[in-house]
Amino acid sequence: MSPQNFHLDGDGPTDREEPWPVPGRSPLLILVVIFLSVLAVVLGGLAVAALAEGSRIAAAVCAWGALLFGHVAGLSVYLRWRPLRQRARTPRIDGTSDGAGVSFRYSAWGYYWSTTVVLFAVGALAPIIAAGFSNGILGWLISIAIALTGLLLIALYGLMLARAPGKLILTPQGLHHRGLTFEQYAPWSAVLLVAPATVNRARSVMVHLEPSAEVRVRNVVPARFGVREQALLPDIVVRDPWLLADPMLVYRTVRHYQEHPEHRGELSGEAALERIAQRRFPTA
Template identity: 35%
Template sequence: MDGERGGAGTPEPAAWSRRRSPWVLATMALLGVLTLLVLLWAGTGLSDRDWVRVIGGVVLALLLGSTVGFLAISGTRGSGAAPQPGSWPDGVEGVRFDYSTATYCWFSLLVAGCVLVLLGGGVAVGSVFGVLMIALAALLGWYLMVVLWRAPGGLLVSPSGIAHRGLTNFYSVPWHVVRGVEARDLGTSALVVKADPSPQSVLRRYTGWFDTGELRYLPFLVVRTYWLAADREVVRSVLAFYLAHPERRGELATQDAVRRIAEGRTRD
C-alpha cells in the first residue's frame, strides 16, 4: 500500500515531461537582451539629467525583466517545499500546499510593470486613447490588490474534499464527486481533478470573470502547477493516494498525513 518513496527525482507523467518550446526559450532570450538594452538606454539619461528617460527606461525594463522571470519559473516543477497542516477561514482542517512566494513575486512585478507602463503611456498620449490606457491601468491595479489581499493561495486536501484557493477565486469539491486526478498539459503543466457537478461544491469569484482561466474547466478543479511551492508530482501522488484510499482520509486533519507525505508513502 505504501509503495516506493517519491520526490523531486521521481519520473513525471508524459504530459509534464515535454521540453520547453523553442519559441518560449527564444522569446525569453529576446526579452532578456531587450531588458539590458533598455537599461543601457535609461542609463544614458543620467548624464543628460533626462529623468523621463531614466524613469521610463527603468519601468520598461521592469516589465520586460519580470516577463522573463515569470516565463522561466512557469516551467519549473516546484522547489520541493513541504506541505503543512493548515486551514482556511471556513475552518476546514487539512494538508496545505501553498503557492510559491517566488512565483507571486514575479507575477506581481509583471502586473505592476504593466500598470506603470499603461499609466505613463496614458499620460503621455492624452486624448481618448490615453484615458482608456489609464482605465486599463486602474483595472489591473485593482486586480493586483485583490491578488495580494487573497495571498497566499494554495491547495488544501482535507477529509471532506479538495479545495483550491486561486489568485482571485476559491473552488472546492467533495471527495465523492472526484473521479480521477490527472497530469495535463494545458499550455503549461496543470493538475486536473476530474469532478462531477455537485451542490456541495463551493465556488467564489472575487474579481468576477476577470481571472486566470482555471475556472473555464468547471466542474473540474485545475491548478497550474508552477504556482505550487511543493513538487508537482508529490502533490499529484497525494491526491491520487487519498482518492484511492478513502479509509485514510481522516488522517488528513492530523500530522499523520504530513508524515506520510514527507516519507514518500503516498505512492502506490
Template identity: 35%
Template sequence: METLPYASTWPAEWTGQRRSGLLLFGTVFMGLLTVGVAVLAVTSEDLAGALIFAATAVYFAHLTALSLHSYRGGRHRSDTTGVRHEAAGLVFRYGAAPTYLLGAFVGMTVLALLGMSVRAAVQATTQGYVIAVVLALLAVVTGVFLAVFLKLAPGQVVVGPDGIHHRGLTFTHFVPWEAVVDVAALWAHSPVIFIRTIGSSATVTRNYLGRSTAGPQALSPFDTISGRWLAADPALLLQAVAHYIVHPQDRPELASDAALRRIAAS
C-alpha cells in the same frame, strides 16, 4: 514548518517532456530587450530620459523573470518544501517568486497606463483626450484584476478531511471528497494535475471576476491545477489526492501531521 525528504519518481506523463520553445524564445528576447534598455538608461545624458529608461528596464526585467519562471516552473524536488500541515489539512502554497513577479508586473502596468493617460490628456487635443480615456479604462480593468489578485494572493491548494480547497488568483473552489472521482497527471508545457469531479450540493465556486455559483453545477466536471505555480513538487499534490481518493478511511489523518509523513514516504 517540517520538511521531510521526498524521493519518489515523477509519473510517466511528466517525464522526458519538452518545455515550450516559444516561451523560451520570448524569455531570451525579453532578456535582451531589458539589457538594451538598461544600457540606454546608463548612457543617457538626460536625467528624465535616464529615469524613464531605467523604469522601463525594471518593467521588462520583471516580465523576463516571469517568463523564465513560466518556462522552468513545476520542477521535481527532493523534499517537501512548499507543503505545510495545518488543522485544515495539507497546504500546498503557490510559489512566492511567481506571485510577486505577477503582482509587481500588473501593478507597474497600471501605473504605466495611468501615466500615459495623463500625458495624453495634457496635450489638450481631441485625439489626446480619446487616447487618455482609452488608457484610463485599460488601467481600471487592469486595476480590478490587481485588486482581486492582492485579495487572494498567495494562492494555495488544501487537501483536507472534508475535501479539496483551491484558492487561485481570481477564484476559490471547494469540492468535497464525495464529488472527487479521479486524479491524473497531464502535460501542458509544464506539469498539470487534472482532478475529475461530479456534481455535489456541497461544491462551491466563487469567481471574483465573474459569477459565483454553488451546488452541483458550481464546478465543471474537472478542475486543473498548474504545477508551475506550486512551491512544492507537483507530484506531492498528485499523490496526496490519489491516495485519499482510494483510501477514504485515511482522510481523518489529514487533520494531523501523519498525512505529510505518509505522502512523503509514498
C-alpha cells in the same frame, strides 16, 4: 476553454514517474529571452549614463524599460524552467471551516513575476495616456479607455494579492481550494477522478467532480474577467506555475487519498505529513 488550451495527459491514475509530456526546447523562446535580457541590460546602462548627465526623465524612462523587459524575460524563464518547481517542498497543516488539513500553498514567485510584469506594463502606458490628453476629443477617449483598462488590471491583481496565498487543502471531509479569483469546496464523495492535465501549456493537477449540492464554488470576480481555471469549474484545477510544491507530489497525494479513504482520517495531523515526506503512496 478551447481544446488547444486544455487536455488530459492520461485517462486516469498512473504510476509513471512523470505523467506529463516533457516539452521540447523552443529555440524561438530562448532567442526571445536572450534578446529581452540584452535589451534590459542596455537600457539599464543607458539609464545610468543619462543619470550621470543629469537627464532624470531619460534615466527614469530607460530604467523603467529595463525593469519591464527584464521581468518579462524572468517570467518566461519561470514559466518554462521545470527544475524551479521540482525540489521537494513539504506541505503544512492549515485550518479550514471543517477542521485542519494538509495544505499545498501557492508560490510567492508566481505572484511576484505576474504582478510586476503587469504593473511595469501598465506604467509604460503612462506617456501614451498623457499624450492622448493633448490631442483632442479622440485622444481623450483613447486615453481614458487605456487608463480604465490599466486600472481594472491593477484592481484585479490587487485583489489576487489581497487573497494570497492560494492553497489546496485536503481534509478528512474533502478538498478546499482557494484559487486566485475564486474559492471552491468538494467532499471526497464527489471526486470521480484525479488526473494529470495540461492547461495553457502548464502541467496541472485536475480533480474531476460529480456535480452535487455539496460542491460549492464562489467566484470573487466574474468568470469572464477571472483566471483560466474558472473556465473549468466546478472541477478543481491547480496549475504548476502557481504551486510551491512539485506538482507531481500534489498529484500523487490527492490521488492516494482519493483511492484510499481509510487513510483520510490522518489528513488533519502529522501522520499525513510523514506519509507525504516519505512518499508512502501504495497503489490501490
